[in-house]
Amino acid sequence: MRFSDGVEWSVHSCLVLAALPEGVGLPGAKLAEFHSLPAAYLAKHMQALVRAGVVESIPGRHGGYRLARPASEITVADVVTAIEGNRSAFRCTEIRRQGPGAGQPCEYQTACLVSRVMGGAEQAWRSELSKWTLADLAFDPASAAYLRQDAWLSDVLEARG
């Protein structure tokens, strides 16, 4: 089991967007440059975020990306789900029905117990991620590096009018 690198990139990038002034968008190229990420590949993940309704894209010359909702209403789970998909990581293929070990059809009215256990754990994982919003992370005093946008980010915004 291994997460896509895009998860880390997307969360950090969303935190950057959370630090922007209200309603202002940041182009994908600049967003990638902020953390020295490959712009073309980050754009691929931004598309996923747009489809999931987490961020919205502004077309045209002064366009870019911005959060679709206030940062306090977007959870880390929303971002991760947008990238990794909302399907379960564990896929029950019902092997209990195969081979000599298969029982009678009446035994299969309830879901596979193994599947239920795995699903429950995944639920706990997702629930834990839902406790944190982008606002919690972006405005945390200990990691307020994103608010140190004076030197670079402000210049970018000012250069764009």
Place this chain on the structure above:
Amino acid sequence: MRFSDGVEWSVHSCLVLAALPEGVGLPGAKLAEFHSLPAAYLAKHMQALVRAGVVESIPGRHGGYRLARPASEITVADVVTAIEGNRSAFRCTEIRRQGPGAGQPCEYQTACLVSRVMGGAEQAWRSELSKWTLADLAFDPASAAYLRQDAWLSDVLEARG
């Protein structure tokens, strides 16, 4: 994010081993046949379980696999960890230190907040899996199909002496 199919196979196979009489081993070929699994590939995962100390292999003619500990002392987390590895699914590559968004070195004395949130969620997931032992699943009344070993499994064991 997606689990290896081997996780499902391994858990179910361990449940079969849990239903065996004390100290008796079952060959990998028979274990695979029980659920119509590819024997050669299941063997690969069984090796991982042996390395992790979850099951032990008995070499020789009447050898096979058996649980290394009582089923009540093996959790689902043990099995999953043996297959998927104990490394974290989320790998923090410290992109916060890259590009114009990078802060001063003194800001990096604490772990990345994003990494901590992801790690905490993973901890919750693992903790949930630790609540269930193989005994809980194998001897559950609702899914006692594994105890219906009379027809096939008993024959196999008897044929081996």
Place this chain on the structure above:
DNA sequence: GTCCCTATACTCGGATAGCAAGTGTCCGAGTATAGGCGG
């Protein structure tokens, strides 16, 4: 009859191909803007 030796059959274990998904990149479609032109 008992003990030992050897050949056998069966077991696990690691080394070897094939494939899907993630990784990385590029170029085209679409839009708001800026400037020029006409009234």
Place this chain on the structure above:
DNA sequence: CCGCCTATACTCGGACACTTGCTATCCGAGTATAGGGAC
């Protein structure tokens, strides 16, 4: 001086190669057993 039109530059979006890791398989190393032979 004001409004409209056009060309431009910039943006996002989807389509195209490449690499890593999972999937699937095979054959060789090792061991307990079973049988036969010697004592």
